[in-house]
Amino acid sequence: MRSMVNKGTWRKQLLMLSLLPLPDRMLKSFPPGFVLRDPVYRRVKKIKRSGGKAALMLFHLEDYHQWLKDATPDFLGRVERELRKIFLETVRMYITEDDFIGVKQHLANEITLFVRLESHQDFGRCGIVAGKIRQEFESRMERQFSLHMQSSLTIRTGCAIIEENAKDLGFAVEAAYHSAMAAAAKNLPAHFAMQHVELKEIIRMENLTVLTQPIMDLRTGEVYGWEILSRGPKTSVFHNPVELFEFADQTELLPELEWLVIQKAIREITERQIKEQVFINITPVSLSDPQLLGRLLEQLKLSGLDSSQFVFEITERHSINDFEQMANIVHSYRTQGFRFAVDDAGSGYSSLQSISELIPDIIKIDKSVIRNIDREAVKQAMLRSLLYFAENINCTVIAEGVEREEEANVLLQNHVHMGQGYYFARPQPFEHGRNVIQFQSLKEKIIHMRKIASGQ
CATH class of the missing domain: 3.20.20.450 (EAL domain)
Incomplete structure (x- = not known):
């Protein structure tokens, strides 16, 4: 007899599966047509369907590897755990729960924060808020690890809006990521983000x-x-x-x-x-x-x-x-x-x-x-x-x-x-x-x- 599974429990299990870093070959274990969804992308899509806007803030830890060049594997693991914890604590100081979408970290020295916007005009604040998060994040990391640091930690930030009319959300997020990365690499000022949106709108219209x-x-x-x-x-x-x-x-x-x-x-x-x-x-x-x-x-x-x-x-x-x-x-x-x-x-x-x-x-x-x-x-x-x-x-x-x-x-x-x-x-x-x-x-x-x- 087929066992009955509580609907809420099933959803929790799916969410846990979606958070696992499963390789592509593992997908063979799932039924045909089953798609493992990214929770952050899912939330972005939901916001866009309801008429909202979404943006990403990129935080690039420029001297991360130099900072930890002599670290032991145990200490390195501790830093990585503390880094994510401190970052999330800092984000909560400046981003409300309603506006927080999620965080992705593909590289050890790079964190991407996804946020909800009320409008394109609201995007003008992104660069300013990202700057505040960066300053607080740097300060907390230095206080936490000042005795072990080989050099000062420098974080560069960049912001970009996720195109709302894009057919492929993955492509839109990737485009926004590259835009934010370019802004971070060139150390552009906070007003750059708003001007970037303005120019894209000029071209679109x-x-x-x-x-x-x-x-x-x-x-x-x-x-x-x-x-x-x-x-x-x-x-x-x-x-x-x-x-x-x-x-x-x-x-x-x-x-x-x-x-x-x-x-x-x-x-x-x-x-x-x-x-x-x-x-x-x-x-x-x-x-x-x-x-x-x-x-x-x-x-x-x-x-x-x-x-x-x-x-x-x-x-x-x-x-x-x-x-x-x-x-x-x-x-x-x-x-x-x-x-x-x-x-x-x-x-x-x-x-x-x-x-x-x-x-x-x-x-x-x-x-x-x-x-x-x-x-x-x-x-x-x-x-x-x-x-x-x-x-x-x-x-x-x-x-x-x-x-x-x-x-x-x-x-x-x-x-x-x-x-x-x-x-x-x-x-x-x-x-x-x-x-x-x-x-x-x-x-x-x-x-x-x-x-x-x-x-x-």
């Missing part, structure tokens, strides 16, 4: 403004092309493009952000029927994504655009570690019709190395060379050297950061192909960027200046 700045052909006075520039929301710190892209780089969101810029640019070009060349900034880290080219070609096919209209500006935000590999990547794009420019030429060795290794179609001379070039003979000599170099490798030259008429005159006198900067036009949204009257007047001015420069 596509809350970017795409601006354009014209690139003027100094030989004809016509608009040669448009550089695509991006801004975050006006009320956000990410309205500043430097903050936007540098923070995305720090948080490993750069490929997502740059792909969003490309998508928005394609939509605008299609809707506004832009026919000129379009310049889009891209970093080596995004170009190295093996899926990018295929996704890009698919988007162009759907939009009815031709790849020959696009010029990718390789920026120096992210250094190129393997030029041979990058040259192969650039070649694969070129075979599909895309062209490349190297940005910031003349600003440092790295841009010159990029030119010599990648042989771009276009060289963009950095604004640091152009600024006050009419007053500095050294900059004029540098300009002539870059022009000579570009001519010998059959590259077109664009001078960036032209802000004064005198600077433009020097460019015309030296037969620079194209210019870009506030002197010609400021960055504007697409719908305002194609002012026919404005550019007709600018064309006439460039032609007039060219005649003067040539002595006509």
